[in-house]
Amino acid sequence: MNLLPLMWAGLFRRRTRTVLTLFSIIVAFLLFGLLRSIANAFAGGIDVAGVDRLIVQPKYSVIDPLPISHLNVIRTVAGVASATHADWFGGFYQERRNFFPKYPVRPDEWFQAYPEYQIDPAQLRAFETTRTGVVAPAELAVRFGWSIGDKIPIEADIYPQRDGNRLWEFDLVGTYEGRASGLTPTEFLMNYDYFDEARQFGQGEVGWFVVRVEDPAKAAEVASAIDAQFANSSNETRTATEAEFQRQFANQIGDIGLMMGGILAAVFFTIVLLTGNTMAQAFRERIPELAVLKTLGFSDARVALLVLGEAVLLCVVGGALGLGIMALLANGVAQAIKDIVPEFELIWQTVAAGLLIAAVMGVLVGAVPATTARRLRIVDALRER
Amino acid sequence: MLSQVREITLMNLRNLPSRLGSSSVIVVGIAGVVCVLVSILAMATGFRAALESTGAPDRAIVLRGGSGGELSSGMSEENVRIVAAMDGIATSSGELYTIADVPKRSSGTPANLVVRGVEPSAFAIRAELTIVAGRNFEPGKRELIAGRRAVDEFTGIDLDAPIRFRDSDWQIVGIFESNGDAHESEVWGDVKVAQAAFRRTGGVSTIRVRLTDPAVLEGLAARIDADPRLDLQIQSEQAFYGNQSSRLSSIITGFGYLVAVIMAIGAVFAALNTMYSAVTLRTVEIATLRAIGFGGMPVVVSVLIEALVLALLGGAVGALVSYVVFNGVTISTLNSGSFSQVAFDFAVTPALLTQGIIWAVALGFVGGLFPAVRAARLPITVALRGE
Numbered sequence: 001m002n003l004l005p006l007m008w009a010g011l012f013r014r015r016t017r018t019v020l021t022l023f024s025i026i027v028a029f030l031l032f033g034l035l036r037s038i039a040n041a042f043a044g045g046i047d048v049a050g051v052d053r054l055i056v057q058p059k060y061s062v063i064d065p066l067p068i069s070h071l072n073v074i075r076t077v078a079g080v081a082s083a084t085h086a087d088w089f090g091g092f093y094q095e096r097r098n099f100f101p102k103y104p105v106r107p108d109e110w111f112q113a114y115p116e117y118q119i120d121p122a123q124l125r126a127f128e129t130t131r132t133g134v135v136a137p138a139e140l141a142v143r144f145g146w147s148i149g150d151k152i153p154i155e156a157d158i159y160p161q162r163d164g165n166r167l168w169e170f171d172l173v174g175t176y177e178g179r180a181s182g183l184t185p186t187e188f189l190m191n192y193d194y195f196d197e198a199r200q201f202g203q204g205e206v207g208w209f210v211v212r213v214e215d216p217a218k219a220a221e222v223a224s225a226i227d228a229q230f231a232n233s234s235n236e237t238r239t240a241t242e243a244e245f246q247r248q249f250a251n252q253i254g255d256i257g258l259m260m261g262g263i264l265a266a267v268f269f270t271i272v273l274l275t276g277n278t279m280a281q282a283f284r285e286r287i288p289e290l291a292v293l294k295t296l297g298f299s300d301a302r303v304a305l306l307v308l309g310e311a312v313l314l315c316v317v318g319g320a321l322g323l324g325i326m327a328l329l330a331n332g333v334a335q336a337i338k339d340i341v342p343e344f345e346l347i348w349q350t351v352a353a354g355l356l357i358a359a360v361m362g363v364l365v366g367a368v369p370a371t372t373a374r375r376l377r378i379v380d381a382l383r384e385r
Numbered sequence: 386m387l388s389q390v391r392e393i394t395l396m397n398l399r400n401l402p403s404r405l406g407s408s409s410v411i412v413v414g415i416a417g418v419v420c421v422l423v424s425i426l427a428m429a430t431g432f433r434a435a436l437e438s439t440g441a442p443d444r445a446i447v448l449r450g451g452s453g454g455e456l457s458s459g460m461s462e463e464n465v466r467i468v469a470a471m472d473g474i475a476t477s478s479g480e481l482y483t484i485a486d487v488p489k490r491s492s493g494t495p496a497n498l499v500v501r502g503v504e505p506s507a508f509a510i511r512a513e514l515t516i517v518a519g520r521n522f523e524p525g526k527r528e529l530i531a532g533r534r535a536v537d538e539f540t541g542i543d544l545d546a547p548i549r550f551r552d553s554d555w556q557i558v559g560i561f562e563s564n565g566d567a568h569e570s571e572v573w574g575d576v577k578v579a580q581a582a583f584r585r586t587g588g589v590s591t592i593r594v595r596l597t598d599p600a601v602l603e604g605l606a607a608r609i610d611a612d613p614r615l616d617l618q619i620q621s622e623q624a625f626y627g628n629q630s631s632r633l634s635s636i637i638t639g640f641g642y643l644v645a646v647i648m649a650i651g652a653v654f655a656a657l658n659t660m661y662s663a664v665t666l667r668t669v670e671i672a673t674l675r676a677i678g679f680g681g682m683p684v685v686v687s688v689l690i691e692a693l694v695l696a697l698l699g700g701a702v703g704a705l706v707s708y709v710v711f712n713g714v715t716i717s718t719l720n721s722g723s724f725s726q727v728a729f730d731f732a733v734t735p736a737l738l739t740q741g742i743i744w745a746v747a748l749g750f751v752g753g754l755f756p757a758v759r760a761a762r763l764p765i766t767v768a769l770r771g772e
Contacts, residue, residue, distance in 0.1 A: 020658045027651030031644070060551040061485045062497065063456065096453050097632075157449075157457040164616065166451045234552055238486070238495075251492035252719040252726065259428065259716060263421055267648055270417045274410050274655045281407060281662065336639065 003302065007310045013289075014282070018314065021278055025318025026325065028271035029354050033326030034333065035265060036350040041250070041343040052081075052216040053113065054223050055245050056209035059236035065205035066235055073229050074209055079222040081214045084109035087192065087207040090158040091168070093144065100140055102154065102188040104195035107135075113210045116179045123148075123174025131194040133173040137185045141175050148172055159199040168198075211239070246343070276365040279311060283369035290373045291381030304374035311366025312359055319358025323351050389679050393687035398694065404666070410659045411692065412699040414652035415748050418645055419703030419741040424711050425641030426740070427733040429634040435729035436630035436720075439566035440622030442599045444510060447592040447609070450616045454629070455482040456724050458590050464615055465592055471608060473601035474594045478507040481579045482590035484725055485550055488540040489717070498539055499571040499725045500529075500550070502579030502589075510595045514568065519544050519559035524575045527582065530559035532569035534728035538717045542572065553582035567626070570717070570728045594619075629722030649748055656752025660692050664760040671760050672768030681761035688757035689750065696749020697742070704741045708733045 011018045056074065058064035074083045089102035103110075107127040111119055119127075119135065127133045136146065146152060152170045160166045170190060178185045196203055213222045223239040230237045240248075290303055298306075323346075330346040401408055447468055452458040465479035481502035486495035505524060508514060522528035531542050541548060548555050555574065563569050580586045596602060599621070606619050664671070671684055717728035 016661055017658055020654045020661070023654040024651050024658070027647055027654070030647055031651075034644075034647075058551070059486075060549070061483065063484050064551055090457055092453075155451060157452040157454075160451075236551070248492075248494040248496075249719075251489065251494045252496045263424060263644075267417055267421055267644070270413060271648070271651050271655075274414050274651075277406065277410055278655065278658050285662075333643075336636070 003306055003309060006306060007313055010286075010306065010310050011314060013286075017278075017282055021275060021282070022314060022318045022321075024271060024275045024278070025315055025358070026322040028268055028275065029319040029322025029358060030326050030329075031271070031322075032268050032354050032357070033323050033330075033346055033350060035268060036353065037326075037330070037344050037346050040347065040350065041345070052213050052219070053242040054211040054213060054219060054226070054239050055242050056211060056226055056237050056239045057245075058208075059227075059238045064235075065202060065207065066209070066237065068204050068206050070230065070235065070237070071206075071209060074211060074226055077222060077225050077229060079213050079215065079218050079225065081212045082109070082112060083209055083211045084113050085192070085206040085209045086110070087195070087205075088158075089154075089156070089190070089195070091154045091156040093152065093154055098144070100186055100188055102190065104190050104192040106192055107189070110189060110210075111176075113212055114185075117176050117185055118179070119174055119176035123176075126173040127189070127191070130171055130173050131191060132169065132171050134170040134188060134190045135174040135176055136172060136188050138175040138177045139184055140186065140188065141172070146172050148174065159195075159202065161198050162200050164200065210242075250343075272361055276361065279314070279365045280369060283307060283311075283366075283373075287372070287376065287381050290376055291378045294376065294378050295382075300374045300376075303376070304370040307373045308363065308366040308370040311369070312362030315358045315362030315365065316355065319355055319361075323354045327351070386680060386683060389683035390686045390690075393674065393679065393683050394690045397687050397691045401691070404663060407659045407662055408695055411652075411656045411695040411749070411752065412702065414655040415696050415699030415745050416703035416706065418648045418652045418748065419700045419745050420707045421648055421703075422641060422645035422744060423704055423707040423733060423737050423741040424731070425644065426638060426737050427707065427711055427731040428716070429637040429641065430734060430737065431729045431732035432637065432718075432720075432727070433630045433634045434732055435565060435727060436567050436626045436722075437623065438564055439568060440624075440626040442621070442623060443596050444622040445594050445596055445602055445605075445619050446622055446625050447594065447617050447619045450618050454723055455480075455591050456484065458482070459588055460590075460592075460617060461588050464617060465589060467612070467614060468592050468594070468609070468617070468619075471605060473597050473605050475597045476506050476510050477592050477594040478504040478510055479576060479589040479592050480504070480507065481576050481583065481585055481588075483579070483583055483585075487542065487548075489726070490538060490540050491717075493540070496539070497719065497725045498535060498542070499723070500579065500583075501568075501571050501573045502576035502583075503573055504576055507573075507593060510593050511563065511568070513566075514561050514563045516559045517562050519557075521559055522574055523558075525578060526575070527553060527555045527578055528558045529555050529572045529574045530561050531557050531572045533560055533562050534565075534569040534715070534717070535572055536560055537715065538570065538726060538728050548572075550582065552584070555582075565730065567629075567720075567723070567727050570726055593622075629720065632721055633718070645744070649744065653748055653752050656692065656696070656748060657755060660688065660753050660756035661759070663691070664688060664756045667760075668763065668768045672763065672765045675765050676769065684761045685757040688760050689753045692753025692757075693746060693749045696745045696752065699749075700742045700745025703745070704738045707741070708738065 058066055068085060071083055071085055074080060084106055086103045086105050089104055091102060092098055107124060111117055111124060123135065127135050134152065150172045152172055154168045154170060156166045156168055161168065176185065211226065213219050219241050226239045227237050290307070293303055327346055334344040448458040449460055462479065468474065469477040483500050484497045485500050487498040488494060489496040516530065517533065522530055529548065535542050542557065544557060544560055546557050548557060576589065602619065602621055609615055609617050609619050674684065711731040712733040714731045715728055717726050720727045
């Protein structure tokens with residue numbers, strides 16, 4: 001135990017070098033956190049909440065509409081617990097760059113399909129009963145400074161109103177949130193009934209269906225059963241789990257994400273290599289000092305442990321600081337790159353893996369000097385000065 | 386003084402090989418920064434180039450008022466006739482823009498392929514488009530021609546291959562090239578046939594026009610605005626494609642700089658470390674030089690030059706690696722502006738290479754300056770005594 005202060009003193013013997021090395025390690029692990037999170041987002045494996053949800057889309061193109069009458073058929077398919085529908089409204093708030101998805105939905109059914117979204121029951125009732133009512137994710141409301149009761153104008157780019165007016169005015173009647181552990185929801189929700197009645201064209205059509213299955217293990221069978229219902233009709237469907245659709249969407253963005261992940265991986269290993277080289281060099285310069293310790297009666301093992309401990313300490317502290325800084329930056333980064341990497345999030349597994357790698361790196365970097373230190377013969381080492 | 390600088394610098398550079406291990410840290414570190422910076426920016430540059438080259442100064446696109454892209458735009462055929470007859474428009478083509486889910490070759494999962502229905506005049510408007518294999522589609526038939534990049538990126542988009550959309554089967558009869566622009570990621574067919582097949586009879590998405598002169602655009606825009614029959618907007622193709630690419634390219638660029646800055650910080654620390662130890666190792670040597678009459682300034686300059694030489698070497702290596710590995714490599718991504726796959730080539734341009742070298746020099750300067758100053762400041766007597 002009493003080696004720790006000595007390690008600390010050893011590290012700060014050459015303060016400049018230690019601080020510089022530390023910063024390199026911090027940077028390396030900052031990048032590690034960044035690249036792992038990106039890779040995770042592309043693997044699409046973060047959110048397991050949607051395992052019992054299927055998405056029913058048009059078979060040939062995401063922009064083809066589906067008739068709402070499909071819903072009644074879907075509900076009769078064996079294994080389907082409940083089903084609802086949604087649509088893509090498009091449009092924008094104030095400026096085109098203020099992008100967020102806007103879905104016309106059935107309020108009660110939507111929140112049953114997404115039980116992880118939390119909404120105040122009174123606000124949900126207001127949403128159901130107010131024709132022009134909308135609910136927004138709490139985060140979105142904060143971003144644009146909306147409060148309940150506000151009128152929210154949305155400029156449509158796909159669906160003008162019957163009279164050709166492109167400006168829709170909605171009343172904000174509530175806000176909702178995701179579970180603390182899940183992803184933050186982004187969808188601005190409006191009443192399908194009102195939307196369908198007021199839009200200029202497309203009555204009775206929807207964009208896609210959201211289906212909950214009774215048994216997630218049978219999701220694939222239910223999906224094919226749904227598609228079989230509409231096979232060879234003029235509105236064929238393509239059904240898959242929500243996670244699968246997320247993966248497919250990530251694949252569409254695909255190459256860019258892979259490319260960035262690859263570049264970052266190369267970068268991380270370069271920095272680790274450089275840092276290891278620097279640290280190994282630093283130890284070589286301190287060999288005479290270690291001989292002095294041995295002269296003072298430190299055993300071979302203790303000297304070796306001291307050297308190894310210093311390396312591990314430096315790497316782990318650097319790794320922890322780097323990952324810590326990444327954690328502080330994570331939200332900002334997620335906002336900035338959400339168009340390319342839709343589900344960027346720093347998860348604890350990444351942090352744990354990072355710390356483990358930092359420790360392993362410390363052992364690898366320290367192993368050679370530690371062995372040298374253990375075998376060191378005092379006379380030889382002191383003569384080197 | 387100059388001769389002193391030269392002498393010390395040459396001495397430093399001559400014994401560089403003996404410090405190969407530690408010096409390579411600077412080279413590799415800075416090479417990494419430059420390689421990453423240049424490569425990511427080359428991605429943004431290539432993407433922008435692909436979209437911007439789709440537009441020409443004497444061409445314009447007419448969209449429905451309020452719509453930001455071809456997909457959300459729509460208008461009646463009467464609107465097309467009104468616009469086509471306006472003064473200043475040489476040729477026009479009412480076009481249907483839609484998207485089909487076709488599996489991407491790289492992932493096997495469905496991705497958005499643009500299916501564009503065009504009038505025969507579209508080929509007069511876009512003179513750069515040439516059929517390189519097979520033949521053009523015949524009006525009235527369910528035939529398509531596919532862009533060269535669409536063939537590369539999508540499964541089943543091949544010459545003479547059949548392709549199925551909702552309610553209709555088509556045949557790909559030709560492959561076209563178009564200067565590597567965004568159209569090469571699309572498939573084209575006859576607009577009349579497409580309207581019927583895609584349940585869009587009586588309307589189109591946009592109108593592409595060739596102007597009699599680029600200068601007439603402003604007047605045309607005013608007349609379209611003033612016409613009570615039309616709820617349309619006209620913009621130059623260049624402005625349109627500039628907008629389409631700006632979002633993604635600025636995100637990639639921003640991301641590139643973010644990563645490069647983080648890495649640069651790491652590389653500077655590595656460079657500082659190396660130069661500090663280089664200076665420390667030569668404390669006695671430097672002090673000896675000072676003692677026999679060399680000034681402080683030459684010492685500073687010589688250490689700086691050493692750092693800069695190493696940095697330049699690193700920069701050159703990084704830029705070269707980026708050029709060799711990435712230049713011309715084709716990737717494809719979902720462009721949020723058009724909601725479709727756009728394939729493009731990395732463009733490692735001379736400007737990017739220059740920028741990379743400038744970064745390398747700047748990093749080398751920062752990494753060398755502080756150690757250089759320390760070397761010069763050390764009192765001679767202390768330094769000579771060794772540690």
